[in-house]
Amino acid sequence: MTTDESVWLRPVEPGDLPRMYDLQLDPESNRTAVTIPRTREAFDSHWAKALDDLGVTARAILVGVTLVGYISCFPMDGQDHVGYWIDRAYWGMGIASRALVLLLLEVATRPLVATVATSNGASLRVLQKCGFVVERVGLAPATDRYPECEEAGLVLR
Numbered sequence: 001m002t003t004d005e006s007v008w009l010r011p012v013e014p015g016d017l018p019r020m021y022d023l024q025l026d027p028e029s030n031r032t033a034v035t036i037p038r039t040r041e042a043f044d045s046h047w048a049k050a051l052d053d054l055g056v057t058a059r060a061i062l063v064g065v066t067l068v069g070y071i072s073c074f075p076m077d078g079q080d081h082v083g084y085w086i087d088r089a090y091w092g093m094g095i096a097s098r099a100l101v102l103l104l105l106e107v108a109t110r111p112l113v114a115t116v117a118t119s120n121g122a123s124l125r126v127l128q129k130c131g132f133v134v135e136r137v138g139l140a141p142a143t144d145r146y147p148e149c150e151e152a153g154l155v156l157r
Contacts, residue, residue, distance in 0.1 A: 007098040009059035012070060016060050017047055019067050029088050034117035034149045050074065057107055061099045063090065071099045079113045096126045104130060112156045117149045124152060132156045
């Protein structure tokens, strides 16, 4: 278990990328999130653009000095989205909820949008605990990053 004070955010640094790449390869995490991990090339390209984009707020999630995930706010399709990824070894400890609270204190933009597979009950609970409301549920088509799944679109106003 963690305490709220032991979870903190800092800007993602280039040195964080190898650990972040490894985190997104975890098969169980991908099954739960209904995602397809990025190749090294796609991952590096994605993060190079994100770190150069002033419209992206990308934060490393730390417990003490250990990087346990990442969280970001980013523009997509004319809306500001949030997304996060937590090391499976740290699931169920309230880290995602605390990280999202911290990000929401930093990012004043509203509305914010999040999408999550409806089968990912833990992530739905994190978002709803932080004030996001489900505004739509529908079938999301498969892409190179996501298999087809039922998806909830949530909004924080």
